[in-house]
Amino acid sequence: MTYRAGVVAFRRWHVAALASLAIFALACEAGAGGGGGSDPDPTGPPAKGYPSSMAALGDSITAGFGSCGAFLVCGRNSWSTGTADAVDSHYLRILAKNPKIRNKARNFARPGASANSLPAQASQAVDMKAQYVTILIGANDACAPTPAGMTSVAAFRRDVDRALARLKKGLPRTSVLVAAVPDLYRLWQLGRNDPEAVRAWARFDTCPSMLADPTSTDESDDQRRRQVRARINDYNDQLGQACGKYGKRCRFDDDVHESGFSLDQLNQVDHFHPNVEGQAELADVTFSPRFPY
Secondary structure (H helix, E strand, O other): OOOOOOOOOEEEEEEEHHHHHHHHHHHHHOOOOOOOOOOOOOOOOOOOOOOOOOOEOHHHHHOOOOOOOOOOOHHHHOOOOOOOOOOOHHHHHHHHHOHHHOOOOOOOOOOOOOOHHHHHHHHHHOOOOOEEEEOOHHHHHHHHOHHHOOHHHHHHHHHHHHHHHHHHHHHOOOOOEEEEOOOOHHHHHHOOHHHHHHHHHHHHHHOHHHHHOOOOOOHHHHHHHHHHHHHHHHHHHHHHHHHHHHHEEEEEEOOOHHHHOHHEEEEEOOOOOOOOOOOHHHHHHHHOOOOOO
């Protein structure tokens, strides 16, 4: 995608049925970023300000779900903590500047996670004393069976505030990146005329609040999609406000939502989760070399 979270994962949906596979894959993934692959061998002293540990919070996008060509978590391809050279994650970019971060990156993101999962993930980041934390959450809050089932804006903000409060209390000197929720309306626009995407969304019942009956032009379906788009915009407004309230060590990045992306950056199984190219795009668009924020 170009943002290169949020892109994003979803459905409390078919991920729930595959949860046991995802957990098994996580257990099998080795290395700092939750995946295989080899780290570069940086030399020289660490650059001033670069963190020596990091944690990734969020859902299946950050977990790398589906990026290995199968319905499994593939942490090595995570835009945040992955170890795959093809992705060039935040972890690898920091490692090139600060060798002390080697093997000190943890991915706590889980398929199916929504905002109410975030405080517990934040506690895990505090426990490991992460000096840098990335957050991409919200797609699952919008991807309900119907718009009526979406997480309310108030509940979403409450859970995000709880997570950020835990980070600020436990890790007051830690830098935090909060990425915007990806533009699922744009995903529908791109895929509605693609037969393979339409079949995949129907097969897996992917994000039905937005992607059900994707070829329909009925006013009721248009209204449904607009309602989901508006809710995502509200989530992003709240993410930006919550990050601003956190203070100067938090950076809100709206590029994940604002930047365009292509279907070629999604895996060819569900046409929803980012593939390696999509994860690389997310890493590229979200990374800032300025630490601390």
